Amino acid sequence: MEGPFSGGWNGIFPPVWFTVLFTLVGAAVGSFLNVCISRIPQSISIVFPASRCPQCGHPIRFYDNIPVVSYLLLKGKCRDCRGGISFRYPLVEIVTAIFPGVLFWKYGLTPAYPAAFLFVCLLIVITLIDIDQQIIPHVLTLPGIPIFALLAVLLMGLTFVESFLGIMIGAGVLYFVAVYYEALTGREGMGGGDVNLLALLGAFLGWKSLLFILLASSLMGAIVGIAVILLKGKDMRYAIPFGPFLCGAAVLYLFIGEDLTELFFSFRM
Ligand SMILES: [Zn+2]
Numbered sequence: 001m002e003g004p005f006s007g008g009w010n011g012i013f014p015p016v017w018f019t020v021l022f023t024l025v026g027a028a029v030g031s032f033l034n035v036c037i038s039r040i041p042q043s044i045s046i047v048f049p050a051s052r053c054p055q056c057g058h059p060i061r062f063y064d065n066i067p068v069v070s071y072l073l074l075k076g077k078c079r080d081c082r083g084g085i086s087f088r089y090p091l092v093e094i095v096t097a098i099f100p101g102v103l104f105w106k107y108g109l110t111p112a113y114p115a116a117f118l119f120v121c122l123l124i125v126i127t128l129i130d131i132d133q134q135i136i137p138h139v140l141t142l143p144g145i146p147i148f149a150l151l152a153v154l155l156m157g158l159t160f161v162e163s164f165l166g167i168m169i170g171a172g173v174l175y176f177v178a179v180y181y182e183a184l185t186g187r188e189g190m191g192g193g194d195v196n197l198l199a200l201l202g203a204f205l206g207w208k209s210l211l212f213i214l215l216a217s218s219l220m221g222a223i224v225g226i227a228v229i230l231l232k233g234k235d236m237r238y239a240i241p242f243g244p245f246l247c248g249a250a251v252l253y254l255f256i257g258e259d260l261t262e263l264f265f266s267f268r269m
Contacts, residue, residue: 022100027067030096033121034089037128040137056081067093088128096124106255111155116254119148119204123247126197130243136193141200148204158206166202170210174198194242201250205258208265209250212257216249217242 032046038054039046051060058080064070071090078085099120107113122144130136145167152158174195202210225240249257 018104019101022104023097026097026100027093029121030093030124031065031067031089033096033125034092036125037092037132040125040139041129041133041135043139053078053080053083055083067097092124092128096121103254112157115151115155118151120251120254122148123250127244127247130193130241134191134241136191136197136243138193138196141193141196144200145196145203148200152204152206156204158204162206162208163203165207166205166210167199168202169207170202171195171199173210173214194246197243197246201246205250205253208261209253209257211264212253212261213246213249216252216257217245220248221245 035051036046049059051065052058053060056078058078061079064074064079068090071085071087074085076085076087077083099117103113103116103120107116122140126136126140129140149163149167152163153160178191178195198210198213201213205213221240221242224245228240253261
């Protein structure tokens with residue numbers, strides 16, 4: 001299917017300077033995402049005050065706040081208290097820095113490009129908050145649903161119906177899974193956060209994406225779940241948050257799932 005937004009970069013890689021620039025911007029955005037990840041669950045402003053060392057509280061100097069580079073120069077230690085800085089910070093910056101490049105390769109300079117990057121940024125924040133706190137803040141998903149539905153229709157070439165059904169089916173499917181799981185096992189397996197998250201993914205990627213997302217996330221979740229049992233001897237009741245797998249599957253959908261889904265639906269028609 002050759003839509004206006006499905007063209008990509010026609011196999012030609014962007015010039016090197018473009019890739020370098022995009023990667024630097026991505027790393028800076030990743031630095032901001034780190035702030036969001038630590039502050040949103042505490043309901044602290046993501047703009048003010050400036051970042052502080054979580055251990056000694058000393059404000060971080062601007063020249064110590066360069067993504068990845070500062071971490072390496074400081075050898076992962078705070079300049080003031082020598083307390084260890086989590087490797088998570090540069091990791092989030094590196095992961096975020098990769099996406100402007102790979103999304104450009106996928107979308108080219110189309111309106112879909114910034115929308116997809118914004119979407120991935122939100123998923124990175126949700127993933128790490130869910131890993132840290134086992135919650136997916138409503139403050140991210142609930143405003144995200146209408147905003148990303150709008151972006152999908154205006155910039156991603158989705159129809160209103162595809163996006164709307166994505167919200168409805170996305171929320172509905174996991175809601176019923178959650179209700180039945182709890183009725184059968186007496187345990188709460190799937191939180192309301194996961195329900196809102198799948199609605200958000202459906203809003204941006206459309207209802208057709210949901211089958212791929214549910215299959216891919218369940219598969220990844222099962223693999224990691226079994227690995228945790230084998231490595232740590234914990235049983236399945238040891239709750240592994242499902243949000244990161246939903247987010248991972250959604251990002252995978254941007255790159256391979258969309259084509260697979262088109263193929264699937266073309267067979268059925
Ligand atoms: Zn410190």
